[in-house]
Amino acid sequence: xxxxxxxxxxxxxxxxxxxxQLDTTTKLFSGADxxxxxxxxxxxxxxxxxxxxGMLPVLNRRAVELAIxxxxxxxxxxxxxxxFDRKHYFYPDLPKGYQISQMYQPIxxxxxxxxxxxxxxxxxxxxxxxxxxxxxxxxTHQLDSSLIxxxxxxxxLIEIVxxxxxxxxxxxxxxxxxxHRLMTYAGVTKGDLYHGNMRFDVNISIAPKDSKQLGTRxxxxxxxxxxxxxxxxxxxxxxxxxxxxxxxxxxxxxxxWNDATGKTSPQRSKEDAQDYRYMPDPDxxxxxxxxxxxxxxxxxxxxxxxxxxxxxxxLNLDKSVVESLLDVRQHAELxxxxxxxxxxxxxxxxxxxxxxxxxxxxxxxxxxxxxxVESYAELAQLVIAGKLSxxxxxxxxxxxxxxxxxxxxxxxxxxxxxxxxxxxxxxIVSSVLDDSASQKSIADYLAGQEKALGYLVGQVMKQSxxxxxxxxxxxxxxxxxxxxxxxx
Amino acid sequence: MKRISDYxxxxxxEAVRQSIARAKxxxxxxxxxxxxxxxxxxxxxxVDAGEVTGRLAGIPFVAKDNFLTIDSQTTAASDFLRGFSxxxxxxxxxxxxxxxxxxxxxxxxxxxxxxxxxENSAFGPTRNAVDMTRVAGGSSGGSAVVVALDxxxxxxxxxTGGSIRQPASFNGVVGVKPTYxxxxxxxxxxxASSTDTIGVLSSTVSDAELVMDILCGPDERDMTTIDDFxxxxxxxxxxxxxxxxxxxxxxxxxxxxxxxxxxxxxxLRAAGHIVEEVSLPLLKQALAIYYIVVSAEVxxxxxxYDGIRYGNRADGQSLAEIYGRSRDNxxxxxxxxxxxxxxxxxxxGFFDAYYLHAQKVRxxxxxxxxxxxEDYDLLIGPVTPTAAFKLNENTADPVxxxxxxxxxxxxxxxxxxxxxxxxxxxxxxxxxxxxxxGPQKSDAMLLGIAKQLxxxx
Numbered sequence: 001x002x003x004x005x006x007x008x009x010x011x012x013x014x015x016x017x018x019x020x021q022l023d024t025t026t027k028l029f030s031g032a033d034x035x036x037x038x039x040x041x042x043x044x045x046x047x048x049x050x051x052x053x054g055m056l057p058v059l060n061r062r063a064v065e066l067a068i069x070x071x072x073x074x075x076x077x078x079x080x081x082x083x084f085d086r087k088h089y090f091y092p093d094l095p096k097g098y099q100i101s102q103m104y105q106p107i108x109x110x111x112x113x114x115x116x117x118x119x120x121x122x123x124x125x126x127x128x129x130x131x132x133x134x135x136x137x138x139x140t141h142q143l144d145s146s147l148i149x150x151x152x153x154x155x156x157l158i159e160i161v162x163x164x165x166x167x168x169x170x171x172x173x174x175x176x177x178x179x180h181r182l183m184t185y186a187g188v189t190k191g192d193l194y195h196g197n198m199r200f201d202v203n204i205s206i207a208p209k210d211s212k213q214l215g216t217r218x219x220x221x222x223x224x225x226x227x228x229x230x231x232x233x234x235x236x237x238x239x240x241x242x243x244x245x246x247x248x249x250x251x252x253x254x255x256x257w258n259d260a261t262g263k264t265s266p267q268r269s270k271e272d273a274q275d276y277r278y279m280p281d282p283d284x285x286x287x288x289x290x291x292x293x294x295x296x297x298x299x300x301x302x303x304x305x306x307x308x309x310x311x312x313x314x315l316n317l318d319k320s321v322v323e324s325l326l327d328v329r330q331h332a333e334l335x336x337x338x339x340x341x342x343x344x345x346x347x348x349x350x351x352x353x354x355x356x357x358x359x360x361x362x363x364x365x366x367x368x369x370x371x372x373v374e375s376y377a378e379l380a381q382l383v384i385a386g387k388l389s390x391x392x393x394x395x396x397x398x399x400x401x402x403x404x405x406x407x408x409x410x411x412x413x414x415x416x417x418x419x420x421x422x423x424x425x426x427x428i429v430s431s432v433l434d435d436s437a438s439q440k441s442i443a444d445y446l447a448g449q450e451k452a453l454g455y456l457v458g459q460v461m462k463q464s465x466x467x468x469x470x471x472x473x474x475x476x477x478x479x480x481x482x483x484x485x486x487x488x
Numbered sequence: 489m490k491r492i493s494d495y496x497x498x499x500x501x502e503a504v505r506q507s508i509a510r511a512k513x514x515x516x517x518x519x520x521x522x523x524x525x526x527x528x529x530x531x532x533x534x535v536d537a538g539e540v541t542g543r544l545a546g547i548p549f550v551a552k553d554n555f556l557t558i559d560s561q562t563t564a565a566s567d568f569l570r571g572f573s574x575x576x577x578x579x580x581x582x583x584x585x586x587x588x589x590x591x592x593x594x595x596x597x598x599x600x601x602x603x604x605x606x607e608n609s610a611f612g613p614t615r616n617a618v619d620m621t622r623v624a625g626g627s628s629g630g631s632a633v634v635v636a637l638d639x640x641x642x643x644x645x646x647x648t649g650g651s652i653r654q655p656a657s658f659n660g661v662v663g664v665k666p667t668y669x670x671x672x673x674x675x676x677x678x679x680a681s682s683t684d685t686i687g688v689l690s691s692t693v694s695d696a697e698l699v700m701d702i703l704c705g706p707d708e709r710d711m712t713t714i715d716d717f718x719x720x721x722x723x724x725x726x727x728x729x730x731x732x733x734x735x736x737x738x739x740x741x742x743x744x745x746x747x748x749x750x751x752x753x754x755x756l757r758a759a760g761h762i763v764e765e766v767s768l769p770l771l772k773q774a775l776a777i778y779y780i781v782v783s784a785e786v787x788x789x790x791x792x793y794d795g796i797r798y799g800n801r802a803d804g805q806s807l808a809e810i811y812g813r814s815r816d817n818x819x820x821x822x823x824x825x826x827x828x829x830x831x832x833x834x835x836x837g838f839f840d841a842y843y844l845h846a847q848k849v850r851x852x853x854x855x856x857x858x859x860x861x862e863d864y865d866l867l868i869g870p871v872t873p874t875a876a877f878k879l880n881e882n883t884a885d886p887v888x889x890x891x892x893x894x895x896x897x898x899x900x901x902x903x904x905x906x907x908x909x910x911x912x913x914x915x916x917x918x919x920x921x922x923x924x925x926g927p928q929k930s931d932a933m934l935l936g937i938a939k940q941l942x943x944x945x
Contacts (some may be wrong), residue, residue: 047576051792053569053677054556054578056710086788088834090811097791148796277834279788279843282682284711 006241010206013214014166014233016125017201018179019157020189021135022066028134028156029057029100036151037195044151051095056283059084063156064287065297066188067107067132070158072298073186074127076111080291084132084284088277092148093137101159103278106131107287108158114306115171115178120319123171126163133157158188164203164214169237173230176200180226181305185329193224200229205250206240215240216250220257220264232257235264308332311339315348321355330367337373342380349380353397368401375400379407385420386469392416420469422476425460428468429476432459446485453477489661489691492547492641492698500532500546500590507548507592511639517615519624519633520550523593527559531590543698545588550634550643552627553594554601554677555581564677565609566599568793568800568818578675579707580644580686587702592640595630599820600790601646601679603627604654604892607883608822615879617659618919622876625655631689632659642690642699648679649778650871650896652687653908657871657921660910663689664696664935667928668903669714671700672707680785681712683778683900693909693939700931717929721936728865728937730756731766736869736895745870748912748920753868755941766860766867770853771898777853778897779890780833780846786823787830793818825886854902857927866926866934870895871908875918895923905931909938 024034030048048055071078083105086098108130115123137153139146160179166172180198184191191197205217218240220232240250255264305326312322312335326332331354339347353376357368379396382388388396388411396410403410411417419425432438438459444452453474460473495503508528511520528548535546551557554564556574563569581591598608606614606629614629616622617636624633628645632655635643645652647665656663664687671686678684686703690696697720705716732753737746753763795801795814802813819827833842860867872892882889899906904925911922924934 050797052556052574052576052798053562053564053572053792054554054574054673054675056674056678058709058711088788088791090791090794092794092796092807095792095797097794098788275836277788277831277836278839279784279834282680282712282785 003238006238009208010237010241010244011209012167012169012204012206012233012237013164014172015164015203016162016166016172016175016229017203018160018162018176019135019199019201020070020160020183021197022063022156022158022188023190024060024062024066024156026060026062027154028060028063028132030154032154034155036155037192039151041147041149041151045153049095049150049154051097057100057281059284059287060156063132064107064289066156067130067158068289068294068297069186069301070130070160070183070188071108071111071294072301073182073188073304074108074111074113074130074160076127076130077109078289078294079105079107079109080289081105082107082132082287082289084281084287086279086281088279089274091136092146093139093150093153095137095150095153099134099136100281100284101133102131104280108160113162113175113178113182115174116309116319116323117170117174118319119170123166123174125165125171125175128161128163130158130160133159169230169233172202172233173226176226176229178305181326185304186301196224199224202229202232202236204233204236204240206237206244215244216252218250218252218264219254221254221267223257228257228259231262232264235262239264303333303336305332308336311336312351314344315339315351317348317351317355321351324355325351328367330371334371334373334376338377338380341373342377345384346377346380349383350376353394356394357398357401370401370403375407382407382411386472387411387418387420388416389418389470392418415465415467417467418469419464419467420472422472425464425468425472425476428460428463429473429480432456432463433477433480435459442481442484445481453481489636490638490641491692492544492695495547495641498546500535500588501529503546504528504532504548504590504592507640510637511593511634514637514639517617517620517624517633517637518612519596519614519630519637519639520593521553521563521565521596521611521630522560524557524560524591528590528592531585535588535590540588542587542589543702544584547589547642548592548640549584549589550593550595550631550640551578551581551591552597552631552643552645554597554646554679555594555644556675556677557581557591557594560594562594562677563611564600565597565611566818566820566823567610568814569677570610570800572799574675576675579672579709580676580703583702584644584699593634595628595634595643595645597630597651598627598822600677600786600823601627601648601651602786602820602822602826604650604889605877605882606630606655607879608820610820613879616876616918618917619876621878622918623658623879623881625658625872625876627651627655628663628689629655632656632661632663635659635661635689635691642688642695645687645689646676646679647685647687647896647900648683649782649900650893652689653871653896653906653921653923654892656689656908657910657923658876658919660919660921661689661691662693662696662910662938663687663908663921664700664931665899665906666700666704666931667714667717667905669712670718670905670929670931671703672710672713674707674709678789680782681789682785683782683903685900693935693942696907697932697935697939700935704931714929718932721932721939723936723940725936725940728761729863730761730763731860731864731867732763733768733771733867733869734765735768735771740873741870742874742914744875744914745873745920749868749870749922752911752922752941756868756937759940761937763868764864766864768856768860768867768898770849770856771894773849774853774898774901775890775894777846777849778893778901779829780842781850781901783826783830784834784843785830786826787828787834790819790823790827822886850901853898857898857902857904861927866924866930866937868925869923871921871923872896875914875920899923899925904928905934907934907938909942
């Protein structure tokens with residue numbers, strides 16, 4: 001159906017569950033290495049992950065600490081007592097026959113996320129809770145067999161469950177993006193989306209705008225990019241609207257997302273829903289956390305995105321610049337450090353360079369090598385002092401990000417320092433004005449053709465091998481020509 | 489029966505050879521599933537060479553076959569794990585080996601420790617040490633019989649609802665079920681995690697005391713272990729106030745059992761202790777709670793035996809068929825019964841009515857124990873309603889079999905230490921034990937009193 005009509009008639013309601021992989025050295029309940037990226041199958045496992053008889057879970061303290069950090073980033077409460085439960089199902093990716101999760105008393109309660117929208121507004125999404133749980137392994141299906149890789153089995157996750165406070169695809173994307181920022185800034189996760197460090201399940205229902213009741217929801221599982229969250233929400237909205245328009249009803253079901261076709265398709269319906277036979281896990285005593293311990297851990301959380309947005313107000317940056325800077329925490333911290341140690345002008349210039357570099361990259365892969373505050377501040381100061389053109393500064397910036405040299409020495413080496421000494425430029429101006437090739441442009445300019453000055457400035461730049469400060473050259477030429485005009 | 493001290497005149501190699509020879513000579517009792525002959529002799533040679541020393545240097549022992557041991561199979565008496573070879577050992581075995589003890593074999597049990605007679609074993613039933621026509625008790629039946637037959641001076645067992653105490657009673661040996669969390673469960677095939685305990689069966693109380701002193705203590709691989717509280721008692725003991733549980737001395741209990749319990753009570757009094765009748769009205773409800781909570785945990789703990797990564801695996805055209813056939817072949821009927829009950833009580837819509845309700849009553853039971861321990865140092869009662877029953881007598885009637893656990897499960901549900909010590913014989917010469925139950929961490933005190941009486945008798 002027509003997209004506009006659909007949006008006019010229906011409202012969507014979305015709740016998102018997000019699995020965040022915790023940045024721990026070892027797994028949630030075993031000593032096996034947690035970083036299974038690019039490893040041979042089943043090497044990153046211990047007898048606990050393999051669920052040999054007699055093996056017992058031992059809770060990873062670091063995972064608990066990271067959950068406590070997450071709680072701070074999410075404006076949530078950390079439960080003084082939380083517990084672990086078993087969720088049972090039979091599948092070869094689940095070696096114990098149950099997943100250890102927190103069904104009844106999760107570690108993180110409530111909270112909210114305020115996500116900035118591209119429109120400049122903010123959407124506030126309340127959180128129901130977030131709980132600790134272990135990941136399952138991975139199955140690869142072949143023609144007549146399936147292969148099991150348990151490297152990921154037991155990887156620590158927190159699952160963040162939102163309230164249904166999201167009402168557009170753009171809001172869904174903004175929420176997912178902000179959640180990623182919060183979790184990486186708080187040091188909870190590496191945030192590597194390509195390797196599934198954050199996975200989103202989007203629950204979406206639609207209802208006529210005047211309806212007080214929510215519609216039947218469908219859950220689109222396992223989205224691993226912000227863009228796919230947005231596209232899946234948009235697709236589902238239109239799909240459901242079309243069904244309702246045809247007088248059909250929505251089936252409560254789990255759907256999969258195909259990034260290539262941009263479509264969702266049914267996976268499981270409510271009828272085949274499993275009975276997970278939840279049960280408190282008797283192998284793990286209740287997790288009791290003192291207020292002192294929680295405070296101690298939370299005091300280690302650095303500045304969060306909201307802090308940077310607020311402190312950068314005085315820099316007058318475009319929203320898009322702000323958000324692209326925030327893509328890399330270390331860049332954001334650098335800008336704020338420059339702002340503190342120098343001034344807004346210096347910080348604003350550096351901010352724009354970083355934003356342009358990050359935007360130019362295909363994928364934000366992480367911080368640049370050189371994160372020295374002084375390097376970039378010096379570069380900005382050279383521009384402010386007129387010693388570098390903005391074009392030259394950009395060129396130097398690119399090298400500076402990977403270099404331990406100073407901005408000035410790179411500029412010297414590349415011969416990019418501008419000449420701002422008036423007497424030196426005056427000599428070149430004289431030589432240009434005396435040049436016979438310049439006479440037509442001089443006459444044109446004196447006759448009132450402003451554009452003709454461009455040629456003359458170009459000549460000055462050319463003779464100075466690009467090092468003359470163009471604005472000074474411009475100014476001197478105007479002065480000399482004005483003198484001629486009045487004397488003639 | 490031989491005590492640990494009786495081995496002091498033997499070299500470790502001689503001790504192990506004698507143990508193994510006796511085990512082979514007594515094979516008709518079917519108390520052992522396998523022998524660890526090579527490893528045992530190898531370790532014995534090391535002890536004799538002075539490479540391994542300790543409080544149990546050169547002392548042979550047997551581990552119930554649900555303890556993981558290396559260089560031998562660990563079957564849990566099931567077809568599922570027949571031939572299963574573990575790459576790691578149970579903490580309890582490690583601790584005994586660190587003191588120089590030598591595991592010579594793995595004892596028979598009810599498969600996955602489900603049962604009270606060692607008849608539910610995929611390796612056939614173990615016979616009672618005193619009367620071969622009768623059951624050994626269970627599930628640590630093999631462990632009790634190897635001690636009673638003088639094959640080893642002590643054996644490791646597990647007790648989830650009476651599995652050490654009841655076979656100890658049936659075979660006339662000492663059985664110790666410690667406070668929950670006193671001994672690490674790491675490396676022991678789990679039955680019901682919230683009541684599983686690791687303990688010892690031995691010929692004397694003082695030997696049990698020595699072994700418990702070695703076994704107790706925290707283990708970073710088991711989060712439910714508690715601090716090391718175990719301090720063997722030093723005589724003389726003060727006069728204790730002891731409660732005799734009146735609900736365990738009714739007409740439903742065999743008169744021989746009542747008589748032996750009363751005899752033991754009189755000995756306690758003669759030794760200067762005060763014994764009074766007390767009431768534990770929840771005794772009967774405890775059995776119902778036990779079979780709900782334990783079955784729930786059993787159904788969960790057995791989920792890993794799916795035939796995919798290790799153990800028995802049957803062919804099938806689909807995943808469901810592989811699962812179904814592997815589990816059908818690998819589990820005994822009693823295992824399946826408990827999986828069914830456990831899955832049922834945990835299923836959506838029944839969880840509150842069964843599991844949660846049972847846990848509430850369990851809390852009440854713990855509270856009633858607590859209030860008894862405000863006035864009494866420990867409690868006493870029979871271990872079982874009868875002496876060892878005949879082989880096959882109860883196999884057709886699971887409920888009757890479960891009823892035999894009625895006196896042992898309350899301490900399990902409350903995580904309390906309880907020991908079974910020989911207290912006499914039935915009219916036809918069958919051993920009968922008596923049970924001492926104390927508050928948490930009173931394990932050493934219970935053993936101290938039993939030791940005092942053992943020395944008097």
